[in-house]
Amino acid sequence: MSVISSRISRRRTMARWIAVALTIAVVSADDNWPQFRGPKSGVAADDPVLPDTWSPTENVVWKIDVAGRGWSSPVVWGDHVFVTAAVNTAGADESLKPVPSYTARSFGGPMSGRDIGTSSDPHRWVVYDVDFKTGKIRWERSVRTGVPTEPKHQKNSYASETPLTDGERVYAYFGNVGLFAFDMNGVPVWSKPMGPFKVRSGWWSAASPALHGDRVYIVNDNDDRSFIAAYDKRTGDEIWRTSRDEGSNWTTPFIWENALRTEIVTSGSQKVRSYDLNGKLLWTLTGMSSARRRRIIVHQLGLSGRSAPAGLRDPSRRLGGHLARKE
Template identity: 55%
Template sequence: MRILGKTSHILAVAVLTGLGSTPTHGGENWPQFRGPGARGVSEETDLPTLWSATENVAWKQELAGRGWSSPIIWGDRVFLTTVVNEGETEKPKKGLYFGGNRPTVPTTVHSWKVICLNLNTGKPMWESVAYQGLPKGPLHLKNSYASETPVTDGQRVYAYFGNLGIFCYDMQGNEVWSQPLPVTKTRYDWGSAASPVLHGDRLYFVNDNEEDSRLVALDKRTGDEIWNIKRDEKSNWATPYIWENELRTEIITPGTGKVRAYDLDGKPLYEFGGMSSITIATPYADSGLLYVSSGYVLDKKKPLFAIRPGATGDISLGKEETSNDYIAWCQKQAGPYNPSTIVYGDLLYVLLDRGFLACYDAKTGKQVYGKQRIPNGKNFTASPWAYEGKIFCLNEDGVTFVFRAGREYELLRTNSLTDDTMCMATPAMAQGKLLIRTDSGIYCIERAAKK
């Protein structure tokens, strides 16, 4: 273990006194990418459904630098990551396109930061510089050096920066430990994005790249490596998922070559193929089934799988099969590219990057309604979320499309932020507040009646 960066605080110690207490009710927090269970669903009943750049905005906080990591929430704190370039950062173009590769590593100094904001006011509580120096590798125009979402257990917050390291802080912003990571090449020099996950006393992360792909378990208290296994994979960007099912606990790791499940000691349990050539979406479970998808837009294979617990060995489908003993169902042309899917109630919704919404029965995989064009939807990268009987889909222009959850396609309304914004981070929600990160800051949306 090696300390890579020096911590700096922007507020006096006295201001931070008393911030160590943490709530115990899980519904009050949003501790990781897509929240509890990585499902993107909240059971709260007082979250906002109507907003604009000014309406129902409790606060807005500008953020320096660039970061596509999602905000996370614990108690009265919001955690984010960003990387500030002392030089000029090229502005990304929206949408799906070729030509975004940038193989030259920037030669200007960058600062990798972990930021804590007050959930109720948006005011900064603390800011820590994890590392300052030159980037270790190149990056796609639309990616950022802070695309991995941090994770917290309410005692510490863990920030993972690909090609740099993992940094652990206490809730007051003091660096507890850091663990450097090797520099590896990613496909087309696109950079990294898969977020870390916590389970028990361990922190797990996947680093799938072109040179030496790994799944690693660290002791969350010390940063010491518990195990480190090599993966027969190339670059992927999917966050792993810890599946606690009725039979056992599994680490699910989607990949281009195979989806693989491991036990908590890194021993392979089962695997299956059939994914598209680029894998980004995060797996999750609901009502006893595991959902995995992969849908690179130029591939013929865009599968969406539902998996039963208890599998062993290779459970791949045959060419004409859509189910077997452990694959409950598969829709071979349903998977989205960037967004993850979402199960809400007994239905599974698929948001496609180019502006379509589709719906399937979550138990059987049968189509409820096919691809419906979202009016003026354009480009979607963030994953959808759900609450209060509605499905929310945020596009890169900062427009959220609100759909009624159910067996009929019904667009209820659109909520727009400013015209010049860009949104790629998946929002977070807790305690009646919805947090939407843009390319320049973060909005806290809240029902006016609570203000």
């Protein structure tokens, strides 16, 4: 079950329906949640008035069935709630297991990196626009129909990347399918097919896009040809692409506006990298583990990854004592 409010969106869990849960007196659809982890990439004030418990009836305004399966988060702009999914056109997806069955072996559970799922059924990759007030689906658009080109881990889905919106368009990114833009009425604006790319151990993709100014940024780290790229949000034209000496990762780029400049900070295998808005490498921070799955959070002082950094190298200038820290 996935829970959406107009101020906070929670990740969609392993179910095929979504619900809105909120306190009507204090929550307004004018509050926007435009991208993965919100407008400030995870920094949000705690509102004690918002509910923190739900049941099939408690604090639920509406709920709807949504075809398909996707671990992407919903994003909200005004009274638009955008979600994505991959729909098995041949019938129902394989039944989900009890939640404890997905616990990793490193935490005493049964699941490992070798638990891969494959499908020979055609799938539709879909973007939905749901009315915030009523829960009715305004429109749905398919961006591709076909058999998945790669397998996926059983804990992943074929639609795990969270879309983003600026109130003019919604941008849906599926790492092994492409990047697609629609206006708020569901009219296709542009599309950039991508891949297929081989992903480590057949785990599929999951890195969400980021928006800054008039550009959409993506990181696609895979086992074929990893890269970071910027696209014009109005036309879809590729503005630049920078190759990355990386294997597969599942991280979302973080736009860091600091006192010196604006940077695109990315995590990766053994290393965090920062780029300027033209794709030039600014600095690297070593000491990470072999694969990264989360967005970078930047503070004045901190660390990135599970261990202390082995070294910070800035090819352009010093960062004034700023380090990067993983959430």
